[in-house]
Amino acid sequence: METKWLHTFLSAAKTENFRKTSELLFISQPTVSVHIKLLEAYLGCKLFEKQGRHIFLTEGGQRFLPYAKEMVDLDERGFETIQRYKQGFETTLKLAVSPLIATYSLPYILRDYLSENPNVEVEVKVVESEVIEELVLSGVCDLGLSRMNGKFKDVTCQVVQEDPVLFVVPHDGMDLETAPGFDIDQLLQDNILLTQNHPEYWEPLLEQLRHLNYTFRSMMVSQVEVTKRFIEQGIGLSFLPRLTIRRELLEGRLLDVDFPGLSLPLAKTYALYKRGKSEASLFLHRMKQLYGT
Template sequence: MELKWLHTFIAAARHENFRKTAEELFISQPTVTVHIKLLEEEIGSSLFEREGRKIILTEAGKKFIPIARTMIGVYEEGKAEMDRFRQGYTQKLILAMSPLIAESIMPYVLKKFMLAYPNIEISVQVLDSIKIPEAVLSGKVDLGLSRSEIKNADLTCRPLYEDPVILVVPHDGRDSETAPPLDAEELLMNHYLITHNHPEYWDGLLRSLRLKIPTIKTMAVSQVHVTRRFIMEGLGISFLPSSTVRRELLEGRLLEAPCPFLHLPVAKTYAILKYESEKETQFLQFLSQFRL
């Protein structure tokens, strides 16, 4: 049995049409027919029957679909395992992380980790914090890095860091040495406040702000990287974890406005695990050297 027969069979089952199957696989329609015929001879059962212009799976074909997928999966996983072996990997660590974490210091951390542990292959999935627990619970990933605390009896949620939240405003051409101090209250009264770019602290923060400034105008934006861009373009201001704007503050593209009249929250980073083997322990110990 050849692997290409299985690929042709699965594509044909999906399209219920040999012509579309041929177009997808970049082979001729007669070749599709030959592959299906050879596969049917190999397993000793008819896989398709004609219904007008369509082809539909027989009962044997329906039974064989998951078997064919499993056979291809085993082959692909075996090939991937040999590729890892040739590259010197003995373990694989699959990480899920929120966009907030993925775009901050994580590229630097991963680069350092891969140099320190060349035998561990790293795979990264960037997911919204709300989707990370399910990915860990299902075993699709080994370790989640999230900005949201979760409560699940089958998972461990371990706090890693606390990140100060600051009011971030556009530079607007100010010279920090000669310009008057930034007035956070004035800024909040005269600019849109970009909200809900972090999964945890916004509801409580907005309640406090509206007690102080009832007329505050808001605009919800779900992603921090979009919020940063909007602030730099003068569309508004926002309260963001300091680590997410570290570079922009250092380069003077954004400014921090002190808010002595507010008790500002902290943004936390959590590790989410179902099991903790040696590779997860090594990564978390390595991660503890850095501030996310």
């Protein structure tokens, strides 16, 4: 039995059409038919039946389908393993990282880690914080870097970075040394508060603002990058981690303003992992060295 027969079988089972299968696999339609006939002869079982222009799996084909998928998957994993070995990789570290951390923190950590561990292949899956712990728990990923604290007892959670949150407003075009102080009430009345760009600190912040009797209009904007762009365009203002706006502050595109009476939170980065993952431990150790945690 040849692997190419299995690929043709799986594609035909998915498309339910030999012509579409030939287009998908870049082979001729007669070749598709030959592959299926050879596979049926090898198994001694008819795999498809034809109804009009479509084909459908027989009961035998349905029974064989999961095994065909497993064999193809095993073949691909074996090929990938050999390719990694040829490239000098001895092990693999699979990371699940939130978009924010992947953009602002991961490049610096990863650069140092790879220079010190050239024999480790790193795979980075960029996903929202809400699903990172489940990927670690299921074993799909070895280490998660999330903006949310963990909740499962089988997953270890550690704070590896803390970043001050700043009150960020559009630049008013005036020289900061000569401009008058900002009126917080006026700022909140004249601008929309852009909220929910972080999964942890917004609810406590909003509760504080209400407790201090501030009146404001709000707009939910779930991404930090979009929030920054909106602030630059004068659409609103927000509370953002300092790490995400350092460049904009230096270039004068955004301003951070003191907010008297408000206790600003820390934006935390959490490392999520299961005990016994040596590659995850090494990466985490390097991250702690960089951030002093």
